[in-house]
Amino acid sequence: MIRDNLNAILSSLPSGVRLVAVSKYRPLSELEQAYECGQRIFAESRPSEFETKVLSLPKDIEWHFIGHLQTNKLRHVLPYVHMIHSVDSLHLLEAIEKWLAARESDGDLRRTDATGRNYVKALLEVHIGAEDTKQGFSPEEILTFDWDSAAEKYPHIEICGLMGMASHTDDIGRIEADFALIERLLSEVRSSHPAIAGRLRELSIGMSDDWPIAVRHGATMVRIGSAIFCR
Numbered sequence: 238m239i240r241d242n243l244n245a246i247l248s249s250l251p252s253g254v255r256l257v258a259v260s261k262y263r264p265l266s267e268l269e270q271a272y273e274c275g276q277r278i279f280a281e282s283r284p285s286e287f288e289t290k291v292l293s294l295p296k297d298i299e300w301h302f303i304g305h306l307q308t309n310k311l312r313h314v315l316p317y318v319h320m321i322h323s324v325d326s327l328h329l330l331e332a333i334e335k336w337l338a339a340r341e342s343d344g345d346l347r348r349t350d351a352t353g354r355n356y357v358k359a360l361l362e363v364h365i366g367a368e369d370t371k372q373g374f375s376p377e378e379i380l381t382f383d384w385d386s387a388a389e390k391y392p393h394i395e396i397c398g399l400m401g402m403a404s405h406t407d408d409i410g411r412i413e414a415d416f417a418l419i420e421r422l423l424s425e426v427r428s429s430h431p432a433i434a435g436r437l438r439e440l441s442i443g444m445s446d447d448w449p450i451a452v453r454h455g456a457t458m459v460r461i462g463s464a465i466f467c468r
């Protein structure tokens with residue numbers, strides 16, 4: 238089942254768009270099945286579940302975090318994570334930077350680049366959907382974010398793009414509009430900050446029910462859970 242689901246998605250996903258398997262709430266046995274099929278990118282949304290799964294599964298998995306991350310839970314996530322898609326506030330960005338800077342020389346941290354510095358990749362989460370949530374940056378905040386100083390201010394974080402969730406609706410027009418908005422935001426940020434445009438390549442949009450629309454709007458990663466594990 239998981240094999241069929243994965244194959245069906247992978248066969249229609251354009252090359253260049255990565256499949257992030259959202260394995261939250263799924264038992265280890267199902268992640269192992271997906272791993273056996275060759276899937277290597279997994280995402281979780283709760284810190285303690287994330288840590289338990291990381292420590293139980295093979296080391297060559299690339300782990301992503303996609304849920305709301307409270308600053309008192311960083312220790313469950315930062316030692317292992319490749320990319321955090323859900324950086325939803327300046328407060329969180331600063332807390333991640335501080336946590337990693339304080340552990341500069343800690344050899345236990347897995348996230349190290351060639352220089353030996355601890356760093357994580359991150360996406361800024363943008364609030365694009367109709368839902369009334371406080372989570373995420375507003376489109377205005379993305380445009381006024383201090384992109385040019387980010388590398389200097391957050392040397393342990395490589396901000397590499399944007400993440401968003403479309404409105405929870407069957408209205409395809411609304412979903413299209415949400416994805417078009419975040420696609421346009423990324424392109425505006427890139428064109429107004431040419432010095433860092435090369436680093437801002439990632440657009441994490443699209444879930445089980447709307448990923449084909451997201452692909453049409455420039456997704457570089459789709460985050461798919463139920464269409465892999467539940468059907």
Ligand SMILES: *Cc1c(COP(=O)(O)O)cnc(C)c1O
Pocket residue numbers: 259261282303304402444445446460461462463464
């Ligand atoms: C759960 C979740 C997904 C996957 O949702 P599905 O509809 O199961 O594919 C993607 N992104 C985020 C942020 C999630 O929390």
